[in-house]
Amino acid sequence: GFLGPNGAGKTTTMRILTGFHPATAGTAQVAGFDVHKRPLEVKRRVGYLPESVPLYLEMVVSSYLSYVAELKGIGRAQRKKEVADVMERCGLLHMQKRLIQNLSKGYRQRVGLAQALLGNPPVLILDEPTVGLDPKQIVGIRQMIKDLAENHTVLLSTHILPEVSMICKRVLILNQGRIVAERSMDSLSNGSSLNLELRGSAGTIQETLMKVEGVDKTSMQGNRYSVQLSADAKVQEVSPILVRALVGAQIEVVQVQEQSGTLEDVFIDAISQEAEVAHG
Incomplete structure (x- = not known):
């Protein structure tokens, strides 16, 4: 499409x-x-x-x-x-x-x-x-x-x-x-992002998350982090790897929740981000 x-x-x-x-x-x-x-x-x-x-x-x-x-x-x-x-x-x-x-x-x-x-x-x-x-x-x-x-x-x-x-x-x-x-x-219907509640250094958390294969981008609000996966990544495969990486970096993992996106979410997010970059 x-x-x-x-x-x-x-x-x-x-x-x-x-x-x-x-x-x-x-x-x-x-x-x-x-x-x-x-x-x-x-x-x-x-x-x-x-x-x-x-x-x-x-x-x-x-x-x-x-x-x-x-x-x-x-x-x-x-x-x-x-x-x-x-x-x-x-x-x-x-x-x-x-x-x-x-x-x-x-x-x-x-x-x-x-x-x-x-x-x-x-x-x-x-x-x-x-x-x-x-x-x-x-x-x-x-x-x-x-x-x-x-x-x-x-x-x-x-x-x-x-x-x-x-x-x-x-x-x-x-x-x-x-x-x-x-x-x-399939990635949309099976879930394309993860919501996590984490405790630890924000810098260490962001660095650890972005090192995991399959992670496309992250955002944070307080102790809550949203992790957007790349197009071909599967939540079921990335999630345990992500948790192991965080634990290995001495980050406390309080909660991990899979979130299914919709095509409308992806479309609006992609167009909005492009507009933000254009008006920079």
């Missing part, structure tokens, strides 16, 4: 990753290929659904998909099978002879997903795929994306936090063109 406030740079990043927009600095790789040095190799391995799907409204669904398949270099012998396969996967077989201009927004999104799937690319990049859909259409598209994620790497851009929680296994939070947080959804 690729999260961020409006204007954070999500769409620009996706355009760079798909080769539609040149980067002014830095490097990026997709499926092991540099997007600047090997753009054709990247494009062969990426299916892209932009926020505004570029559909030919005067074409019928099957003809449009056949046309896109030809543009992607899929041979005539294989083309018919490929088109039928993506229409089946996207629930479009009963709509294949309909004009695209007569389709609902939800079915147009399905056509957009189908064209992204042509050629069976290992990576799918989807920019705001549920924007503008009604609740029933959103449920259908979300389920499709979850099913696609079983066989593809999916990068999903959205500013809807519950959508990421429902669909994604990992989340990247972008703000002002920078990644400001990264978490696995």
Whole structure:
């Protein structure tokens, strides 16, 4: 999941990753290929659904998909099978002879997903795929994306936090063109921080905590300390190591409590900290 406030740079990043927009600095790789040095190799391995799907409204669904398949270099012998396969996967077989201009927004999104799937690319990049859909259409598209994620790497851009929680296994939070947080959804549901009550030298405590692998940052208020774990750290593994380190440093451990964060907590914290740094 690729999260961020409006204007954070999500769409620009996706355009760079798909080769539609040149980067002014830095490097990026997709499926092991540099997007600047090997753009054709990247494009062969990426299916892209932009926020505004570029559909030919005067074409019928099957003809449009056949046309896109030809543009992607899929041979005539294989083309018919490929088109039928993506229409089946996207629930479009009963709509294949309909004009695209007569389709609902939800079915147009399905056509957009189908064209992204042509050629069976290992990576799918989807920019705001549920924007503008009604609740029933959103449920259908979300389920499709979850099913696609079983066989593809999916990068999903959205500013809807519950959508990421429902669909994604990992989340990247972008703000002002920078990644400001990264978490696995498992780390959020299993607990991503510890609250401790400790007695001892504040300096020694902070130093000891930050030496423990898996600790990302700490904060304190009196004798109470909050320990935020890094993205891949597990509370169950870090907690006993942390306690042993504190006891070894002659710190009295009064209480240790696991705290499960929410995606909203992580998002607001990451954006707020970035704002504080910017206004420094």
